[in-house]
Each structure stands twice: as structure tokens, then as C-alpha cells.
Amino acid sequence: MLNISDLHVHYGGIHAVQGVSLHIPRGQIVTLIGANGAGKSSIIRSISGLVKGAKGSIEFTPSNGSPIQLLGKRPEDMVRLGISMSPEGRRILPHLTVRENLLLGAYSRTDNAAIEEDIERVYTLFPRLRERHWQPGGTLSGGEQQMLAVGRALMCRPELIMLDEPSLGLAPLLVKEIFDIILRINRDGMTVLLVEQNALAALSIAHYAYVLEVGHVVMEAPGHELLTDPKVKAAYLGG
Amino acid sequence: MSLDMFIQQFFNAITLGSLYGLIAIGYTMVYGILRLINFAHGDILMLGAYFVFFGTTTFCLPWGLAVVVAILAASATGILIDRIAYRPLREAPRISALISAIAVSFFIESLSVVLFTGLPRPVYQPEWLTTAFQIGSIRLLPLTLLVPAISFVLVMLLLWMVYHTKPGLAMRAISKDIETTRLLGVRVDRIIALTFGIGSALAAASGIMWALRYPQINPYMGIFPGFKAFIAAVLGGIGSIQGAMLGGLILGMLEIMAVAFLPSLSGFRDAFAFIVLLLVLFYKPTGIFGEHTEEKI
Numbered sequence: 001m002l003n004i005s006d007l008h009v010h011y012g013g014i015h016a017v018q019g020v021s022l023h024i025p026r027g028q029i030v031t032l033i034g035a036n037g038a039g040k041s042s043i044i045r046s047i048s049g050l051v052k053g054a055k056g057s058i059e060f061t062p063s064n065g066s067p068i069q070l071l072g073k074r075p076e077d078m079v080r081l082g083i084s085m086s087p088e089g090r091r092i093l094p095h096l097t098v099r100e101n102l103l104l105g106a107y108s109r110t111d112n113a114a115i116e117e118d119i120e121r122v123y124t125l126f127p128r129l130r131e132r133h134w135q136p137g138g139t140l141s142g143g144e145q146q147m148l149a150v151g152r153a154l155m156c157r158p159e160l161i162m163l164d165e166p167s168l169g170l171a172p173l174l175v176k177e178i179f180d181i182i183l184r185i186n187r188d189g190m191t192v193l194l195v196e197q198n199a200l201a202a203l204s205i206a207h208y209a210y211v212l213e214v215g216h217v218v219m220e221a222p223g224h225e226l227l228t229d230p231k232v233k234a235a236y237l238g239g
Numbered sequence: 240m241s242l243d244m245f246i247q248q249f250f251n252a253i254t255l256g257s258l259y260g261l262i263a264i265g266y267t268m269v270y271g272i273l274r275l276i277n278f279a280h281g282d283i284l285m286l287g288a289y290f291v292f293f294g295t296t297t298f299c300l301p302w303g304l305a306v307v308v309a310i311l312a313a314s315a316t317g318i319l320i321d322r323i324a325y326r327p328l329r330e331a332p333r334i335s336a337l338i339s340a341i342a343v344s345f346f347i348e349s350l351s352v353v354l355f356t357g358l359p360r361p362v363y364q365p366e367w368l369t370t371a372f373q374i375g376s377i378r379l380l381p382l383t384l385l386v387p388a389i390s391f392v393l394v395m396l397l398l399w400m401v402y403h404t405k406p407g408l409a410m411r412a413i414s415k416d417i418e419t420t421r422l423l424g425v426r427v428d429r430i431i432a433l434t435f436g437i438g439s440a441l442a443a444a445s446g447i448m449w450a451l452r453y454p455q456i457n458p459y460m461g462i463f464p465g466f467k468a469f470i471a472a473v474l475g476g477i478g479s480i481q482g483a484m485l486g487g488l489i490l491g492m493l494e495i496m497a498v499a500f501l502p503s504l505s506g507f508r509d510a511f512a513f514i515v516l517l518l519v520l521f522y523k524p525t526g527i528f529g530e531h532t533e534e535k536i
Contacts, residue, residue: 048422079424091419093412104412107405108424156424 001026001191002047002160003067007056009042016042018215019056024160024193026063029186031194031202031223033236034212040195041088043212044164047193048085049075063159079108082159086149086166088195094138098129101137101148105155115155122151125181143174150181160191167198175201199236203227211236243376248499250383254452256491257390261445262468263475263483264397265317265438271414271478272434274333278340279320280442281465282347285458287313287443288362288450289355295363302365310443317439318432326428351458362454369451386448393441394484401480406433414478463509470516476529485527490515 002024009017017039024030032040046054047070058070062082070081078084084105093101102122106115123130126147132140137148146166153161163182167175175198183205186192196202203209206223211232219232226232262284269277290312294305324343328336368382401407409430412420421427449464450456468483471490475482490512498505519526 050418050422075418075421076424076426078422085422087419087422091416093415093419095415096408096411100408100411103405104408104420104423104425107409152423 001061002193003057003059003061004043004047005057005059007043007046007054007058009039009046009051009054011042016215017046017054020212020215020217022210022217024191025208026159026191027186027189028207029182029192029194029205029223031196031206031209032212033196033199033202033209035236036197037214038212039215040212041164044085044162044193044195046071047083047162048078049073060160079156079158082157083162084153084156084158084160085162086146086153086164088164088168090142090145090149092137092140092145092148092152095136097134097136098140098148099133101152102129102155105152108156118155118157122154125154125184126151143170143177146170146174146178147181150178150185154185154190158190160193161185162193162195164195165197166194167196167201179205199232200227203232203237244499246377247379248495250379252492252495253488254383254386254491255495256488257387257484258445258449258452258487259464259468259471259490260484260487261390261393261441262464263472263487264394264480265442266469267472267475267477267480267483268410268434268438270472272410272431273325273329273336275325275336276340276469277320277325277435277438278337278465279324279343279347280438281461281463281468282344282351283313283317283439283442283461284446284449284464285351285456285461286316286347287446288456288460289351289458290443291447291450292360292362292456302363306447309447310440313443313446314436314440317435317442321432321435326431348458348462355458357458359455359457362450362456364451364454382448382451386452389444389448390484393444394480397437397441398480400437406430410434467509467512470512470519472526474515474519474526476526479526479528482526482528 004020004022007017007020020039020043032043034040042051045051047058049070054071059067060070060081060083061067068081093104096104099119102119106118109115128144129147129151132144137145140148150163150166166178170178179201182192182194194202194206203223203226209221209223209226210217211219211226219226262280265280266277269275287309290309291305294300294308295302300308320343324339325336328339368385369380371378371380401410409420409425412425413427413430417427446461467490468487471486472483474489475486493515494508494511497511498508
């Protein structure tokens with residue numbers, strides 16, 4: 001569904017991504033793990049069109065069409081192609097209500113009745129958002145904001161959803177809750193690209209995983225294999 | 240001062256204040272979204288008045304039609320200014336766009352002097368707007384009642400647009416986080432163009448009403464109303480539409496009443512607004528409705 005080959009990203013003098021190739025098959029959860037600064041976010045931001053001057057190829061094949069080259073496309077085009085993102089740090093619009101944040105997620109759509117149904121679906125996935133639907137996003141707790149960010153990313157009815165550090169700053173119990181939801185969304189047919197520093201949580205749900213170090217893929221394997229790999233254990237899972 | 244005089248001055252103040260307010264809305268909306276002070280905004284006001292002048296004279300349009308055409312043309316000019324002078328600088332440091340704004344303002348004024356000449360022109364005033372009528376011992380112009388009424392309706396429409404429509408939702412989102420809004424599929428440049436269009440239409444509407452109240456127009460007529468409306472926007476809390484209107488009304492009230500009560504100060508009339516600006520910047524730089532920009536991490 002998404003094929004990245006030989007991706008390079010430069011910021012000023014820094015070569016943040018140095019020839020990365022990834023493959024994300026339809027219906028799977030693929031995760032990128034690695035330390036801070038390994039280039040994970042740069043990759044996800046390149047896919048979204050937020051990085052100017054990324055080189056290489058990012059090809060997206062929608063379910064009903066031929067492959068599309070994403071490099072050079074604008075961020076605002078992505079949701080229309082079927083790709084959405086929950087950005088790092090959640091980026092909830094603090095002054096808009098929960099409901100307005102969700103409506104904004106559906107901005108590219110015009111089928112108002114179906115939008116209402118999807119808001120209902122998000123509230124079913126995250127009942128706590130329903131309780132707070134009239135509250136400004138900025139008044140939610142970190143976990144609730146993350147739920148809102150994921151819900152908002154679902155509102156454009158994407159084929160591929162990209163989650164950038166959804167566990168960041170959350171208590172373990174909340175991380176589990178969010179990751180259970182990610183699994184559930186995936187079982188309903190959604191393809192997920194998950195970028196995480198929390199390797200244990202990510203590897204436990206991922207079909208396939210890539211390990212990044214300073215701009216390179218240093219290891220790749222199905223998630224459960226990496227979970228037991230001694231090198232990964234030592235470097236990312238606390239021994 | 241007699242009560243009648245006071246009431247008359249009160250209406251004058253509301254008229255002037257709502258004009259300041261309408262202009263201030265354009266500043267505040269553009270600032271809210273782009274953090275840019277659009278110095279050319281006052282010149283749009285002038286263009287609006289000139290467009291009506293040429294519509295009724297050169298093109299022999301009926302006054303009402305000329306007003307509509309002028310507002311649309313001014314709105315298009317605002318969008319064009321954004322397209323040419325600001326959009327290419329969207330990623331540049333903010334100061335670059337500011338410098339560009341000052342340049343656009345000078346350019347429009349100079350071009351207007353060349354095209355329209357610098358001579359003040361008299362403006363046609365429909366009689367029904369400027370024939371005074373009497374209530375008790377108070378003499379009022381229909382204009383004095385109509386200007387605040389029109390302004391009120393326009394502000395209500397605008398608030399409805401901002402709080403109850405999709406483009407309004409996008410505007411409010413952009414004002415806080417342009418990148419995220421873009422990621423959610425909003426075509427940000429279109430929303431920004433819409434913002435310039437609306438702000439410029441309001442400026443033109445106030446320019447036209449301004450020209451009815453002070454029936455002479457010249458290429459520099461937008462400068463002082465522009466400054467004062469900007470001050471009104473700061474006073475009300477820049478970024479806030481309600482604040483802009485309130486700031487305009489306060490400023491209008493202050494100017495008219497200060498001169499009414501202390502006629503000896505009439506020569507300093509234009510200074511009041513700037514004193515207000517200094518006080519606001521000293522004591523409450525966020526203005527009346529201004530938000531503190533706190534970020535939750």
C-alpha cells in the first residue's frame with residue numbers, strides 16, 4: 001500500500017534520513033522504533049508532505065487506483081488521498097471543542113450525515129470524548145487529547161493512519177488503552193503506521209517493525225521476533 | 240453641555256466608533272491568522288470610496304449598484320494583495336511580510352495619486368441619507384443611525400460565519416496551528432484569501448460610509464482611520480472580532496466626547512488614539528479580549 005524507497009531528508013546541514021526503504025502492506029500495523037533523533041518523525045513528516053526537499057520515492061496505492069507519488073504533494077492533499085496523521089504531541093486545537101476538533105478532521109468531506117455517524121463511532125471507541133464533547137480541547141488530559149488526536153485522524157475515513165508517538169507522556173495504563181484501540185481499529189481493516197519510542201508497546205501489536213538508528217534502518221522483522229531479539233532487548237526494551 | 244447636545248454627540252460617537260470597529264475587524268482577522276499587520280488595510284478603505292466615486296461618475300451606475308460593485312472590487316483587491324505581496328513570503332520571517340505590507344500601502348497611495356490625482360473629490364450623497372430629521376430638539380442624520388445599524392448587522396453575520404460555518408471553523412483552527420490545520424485537509428491559502436476578502440469588503444464598506452459622513456475623498460484618506468482602527472484592534476485584544484468592534488466604539492466615544500466636553504482640545508483630537516495605544520501597551524498589551532498564549536505541553 002505504501003512503498004518508500006531510498007528516502008533522504010536533509011535539514012540544513014543534518015542528514016536526518018539516509019536512504020530509508022520501507023514497505024507497508026495493506027491491513028497491517030507497521031512500526032518504526034528507535035531513539036530520539038533516529039529519523040522516525042522525519043519519515044512520517046515526509047509522507048505527509050511537511051518536509052520540503054525530501055528525496056527518493058514514496059508511493060501510495062489507494063484501494064481503488066494506481067500508485068501515486070507522494071513526494072511533492074501538499075499536506076492538505078493527503079487526507080483526500082486517504083492518508084491521515086495523528087501528529088507528535090497530539091496537536092489538539094486547544095480553543096476548539098472536542099466536537100469541533102473532530103469536525104475539522106472531516107473537513108475534506110461533504111457528506112454531513114455520514115460525518116455525524118463517524119463522530120458517533122469515535123465516541124463509541126472513546127466514550128470519554130463523548131462526555132467531554134463540548135469542552136475545549138485544551139482542557140482535556142493528555143490521554144484524552146491523544147484519544148481525540150486518533151479519533152480526529154479517523155474522521156477523514158483514511159485507508160492509512162499514521163500515529164506519531166501516541167504513547168508520549170502517558171501513564172502505562174493509558175498507553176495500554178490507546179494501543180488496544182489501535183489494535184481494534186486495525187482489526188476493522190485500517191492500515192497503521194506507528195512511530196514509537198516505546199518499543200515494547202509498539203512491538204507487541206505490530207505485524208512488522210523497522211528499527212532506525214541515526215537515519216538508517218538497522219533491523220527489520222515481524223514485531224514478535226524483534227520482541228525476543230537479544231540486541232533489540234538490550235537497546236530498546238531495557239535488557 | 241445640554242442633554243440634547245450630549246445625545247447628539249453620543250450618536251456621532253457611535254457612528255465613528257462603529258466605522259473604526261469595522262475597519263479594525265480586518266486588521267484583527269488577518270493578524271489572528273497570519274500574525275501580520277496588514278498596513279495596506281487603510282488604503283482598501285480609500286479604494287472603496289474611490290470605486291464608488293468612479294462607479295457613479297465615470298460609469299454612471301446608480302449609487303446602490305456602485306456601492307455593491309465597489310465592495311466586491313475592494314474585496315478582490317485585498318485578495319490580490321495577499322496573493323502578490325504576502326503569500327510568497329509565508330515561510331519567510333514575519334518581518335519580511337511586514338515590510339512588504341508597508342510597501343504595498345505606499346504603492347497603493349502613490350498609484351492612486353497618479354491615477355486619481357491628489358485633489359480631494361466631492362462625493363455624491365444620496366439625499367435620504369443626509370437630510371436631517373428632528374426628534375424633539377435633537378437633530379439627527381439618517382446616516383448617523385444607519386451606520387451603526389449596518390455595522391451591527393455585518394458584525395453579527397461575520398460572527399455567525401466564524402462560529403457556525405466550515406470556513407469559519409477553519410479560520411479559528413488556522414489562527415492557532417496552521418500546520419495541523421493543513422494536515423487535516425484544510426486548503427489554508429484559500430481560507431487566508433477568504434479572510435482578506437472579508438476584511439477588505441468590511442474596510443470598503445466603512446470607507447464608503449466614511450465618505451458619506453465626511454464627503455470628500457483623497458488618496459490619503461485611509462491612513463488615519465487605518466491607524467486608529469489598528470489601535471482599536473489592539474485595545475480590544477488583537478485577534479478578537481468582538482474586541483475589535485468594542486475597541487472601535489470605545490475609541491470613537493473617547494474622541495468625540497473629549498472634544499465635546501473640552502473643545503479646547505479639539506486640535507489634539509488625533510492624539511487621543513495614540514495615547515490610548517501607549518496606555519494599552521504599557522498596562523494591558525493583550526487588550527480587553529486578548530488571550531494569553533499559554534501552551535499546554
